[in-house]
Amino acid sequence: MAPKGVRERLVQRIAAGEWQAGQSLPSARQLAEELQVSRVTVHKALTVLARDGLIETHPGKRAVLTGARPQEPGAPPEPAAEGAVNVLGRHLDRVLRSGRLHVDVLCVTAESFVSALQLQLIGLRARREPRLSEFRIRLIVCDFSATPTYPRVLGDPGDTRPLERLRRISHDQVTSLRSAALSLQTYQLVDSEPVIEVRTVPFPPMSKLYVLNDDEVLEGWYELIERPVHVGGHLVRLEDLTGLSTRLFPRRRQALANHTDSVYVDTARAFFASWWARAEPYGVSLSRPLPDEPQHDRPPLDGPAHVNEPE
Structure with a gap:
């Protein structure tokens, strides 16, 4: 099936x-x-x-x-664009099959990226090929330390619990990414030690950016919407960012250096490098545990996170 x-x-x-x-x-x-x-x-x-x-x-x-109702049988299908996870998955599969993975990522929580990569690494471990000459990821995510920011509770922008929830999501993505990298070593599928570097910015970016092997760029934009999010048995209405359903638009380097797509890729790389140089390091290493989750005074929203994370 x-x-x-x-x-x-x-x-x-x-x-x-x-x-x-x-x-x-x-x-x-x-x-x-x-x-x-x-x-x-x-x-x-x-x-x-x-x-x-x-x-x-x-x-x-x-x-x-979530409680959302499935589309009624026989109802005309709604126009749908392919989501970020599926698009990323196809492109990451091609990159992995090339034998080298070097990805720069700018996003809100990295949930789309980690979801797509994990599925592709399952396939790589099943195939046991190709062996990667390089596995390197540079990731910039939001630490939600700037306020006011999004997501926020309608009528109570000072409630920091939605931000704490997304901090936990980001932390979990980095943990998953670290585990995925270590699994490549276990299966002897990488020639050199995998490298994962993570840095943070205090506010959520309005677009998500992926630079693959220095010659391809995928970019999409977060939509700001008002919606209820089911958390811990309660519905909380938020002004929220959506990312898993975001459409991604690819650009690849062409043979001509002055081709529009080639210039776009070079510009995106320079853009990422400028933010990387100014972002705050998030202490992640394959040889030591991740930093502890920061403690907050207000009770957390302790239910499952909504799938439409900002990344």
Whole structure:
């Protein structure tokens, strides 16, 4: 069964009321066994459901039903653009198959990037090829230390809990990225030690940028919307940033140095370098644990994070 078929099965079960809003779905392993498909197929189906807003996902945790209603059978399909995770996945697959991965990323929390990369690394470990000559990632994310900023609670912009929630999401993405890099060493799929460098800026960027192997750029823009987010059994209405559904537009270096796309790639690289030089280091190393999560005075929003993270 293809991911599309798995998605349709799950939508039918959601529509039938098998799970209620706020309830966790079975694990990917359990769903794979029930539907007799691979976990990779289940993950792809869940990614689409998350992009459709039917579930919330978070690395290392089960998907949670949002309460949004699936599209009615027979209803005309809504025009849909391919989300960031799918587009990134295709481009990262090509980059990995080249035998070298060097990616510069500017985004809000890195959830789209880490989700796409993890799926591709599953495929790389299954194939056991190619062996990578380089695995290097430079990541700039938001630390949400500037206020006021987004997301924020409607009517209470001083409530910092939405920012604390996204800090945790960013922290989890870096943890997942670190684990993925270490797995390449375990499977002996990289010639040199993987390098992951992370820096932060105090405010969320309005666009997301990916520079792949110095010769390709993907760029998209965050949309600011008003919506309810189901957290910890409660709905909190936010002015929020959406990123998983963001459309990405690719540009690749051409043979002519003065070609518009070539100039675009060079300009994007210079733009990233300028922010990288001024961003604050976020202490991540493959040889030591990540820094502890900062403590805050106000009680956290302790439920599962909404899938439409800003990245």
